[in-house]
Amino acid sequence: AQSVAQPEDQVNVAEGNPLTVKCTYSVSGNPYLFWYVQYPNRGLQFLLKYITGDNLVKGSYGFEAEFNKSQTSFHLKKPSALVSDSALYFCAVTGGATNKLIFGTGTLLAVQP
Amino acid sequence: NAGVTQTPKFRILKIGQSMTLQCTQDMNHNYMYWYRQDPGMGLKLIYYSVGAGITDKGEVPNGYNVSRSTTEDFPLRLELAAPSQTSVYFCASSPGTGNSPLHFGNGTRLTVT
Numbered sequence: 001a002q003s004v005a006q007p008e009d010q011v012n013v014a015e016g017n018p019l020t021v022k023c024t025y026s027v028s029g030n031p032y033l034f035w036y037v038q039y040p041n042r043g044l045q046f047l048l049k050y051i052t053g054d055n056l057v058k059g060s061y062g063f064e065a066e067f068n069k070s071q072t073s074f075h076l077k078k079p080s081a082l083v084s085d086s087a088l089y090f091c092a093v094t095g096g097a098t099n100k101l102i103f104g105t106g107t108l109l110a111v112q113p
Numbered sequence: 114n115a116g117v118t119q120t121p122k123f124r125i126l127k128i129g130q131s132m133t134l135q136c137t138q139d140m141n142h143n144y145m146y147w148y149r150q151d152p153g154m155g156l157k158l159i160y161y162s163v164g165a166g167i168t169d170k171g172e173v174p175n176g177y178n179v180s181r182s183t184t185e186d187f188p189l190r191l192e193l194a195a196p197s198q199t200s201v202y203f204c205a206s207s208p209g210t211g212n213s214p215l216h217f218g219n220g221t222r223l224t225v226t
Contacts, residue, residue: 009153032212043117043203043217044156051212090155100171101215103148105155 002027004093006104013081014112021076021107023091031093033074034101035065038088047089050074061085081111114139119204119218126194126225134189134221136204144207145187146215147171147179149200156203162187194225 004025013019025031032051036044048059055067065076076089088108092101120135138145143164148156148171158171162181176198178190187206191198201222205215 034214036215041219043205043219044215045217046214049212049214100146100158100161102158103156105153 002031002093002095002102004091004102004104006089006091006107008107009105010108010110012110012112015083016080019078019081019085019109019111021089021091021109023074023076023104024072025074025091025093026072027093027095029095031074031095033065033067034092034094035059035063035074035076036090036092036103038090038106040087044090047076081109083111083113085109086111116140117204117206117216117218119202119221121221122219123222124224126191126223128194128196128225130194131190131192132194132223134191134202134204134223136187136189136218137185138187138204138206138216139185140206140208140216141184142206142208142216143184144209144213145181146205146207147177147187147189148203148205149173150203150220151200159189159202191223196225199223199225 034049035047038044050057050067058064088106091104117138146161147159157173160179162168201220204218207213207215
């Protein structure tokens with residue numbers, strides 16, 4: 001069965017510092033990996049995805065993620081955090097044909113001014 | 114395009130009442146999904162549909178029913194509301210399988226007392 005883990009409930013970072021939000025996954029076969037962001041009282045918004053190819057994926061709002069097959073990880077990164085990046089971030093994985101995404105429990109990112 | 118539209122935004126139900134959460138999308142997507150979001154639990158898939166007339170169970174289908182008579186609409190029915198169904202419900206759609214990101218509505222916040 002496929003699964004995804006986000007080991008940190010909350011990540012705190014100062015504005016201007018780099019940020020990392022961690023994600024590890026388990027899936028049979030080749031994974032399709034996604035990051036979504038959720039702002040208060042809104043639905044999830046797509047940030048970026050890894051399907052195949054280059055292990056470093058670039059997405060919206062300056063975010064990027066690195067796929068590491070040996071460590072089964074897909075960590076979200078940004079070189080310089082903004083206060084407006086504060087939100088709930090979800091990692092998700094699917095390995096099947098029905099696009100049934102399995103979501104992690106979410107990581108709350110808090111960027112302090 | 115409006116994207117994915119969910120109604121109502123908020124609802125309070127008494128135990129044993131029934132209701133239908135509405136979801137419609139105007140992107141001509143074949144795939145549609147219902148998720149519930151509980152604090153610290155991430156999103157759990159309730160039901161999904163790969164096209165009109167086709168539905169299937171997700172991770173947590175008990176207590177819910179769905180139908181998909183048109184491509185645009187995917188209503189979620191609660192027949193006998195229970196306090197355990199207090200949650201935020203999200204509808205999502207995607208054009209296809211695997212590498213297609215999901216487009217989410219803004220959610221319905223349901224309280225059962």
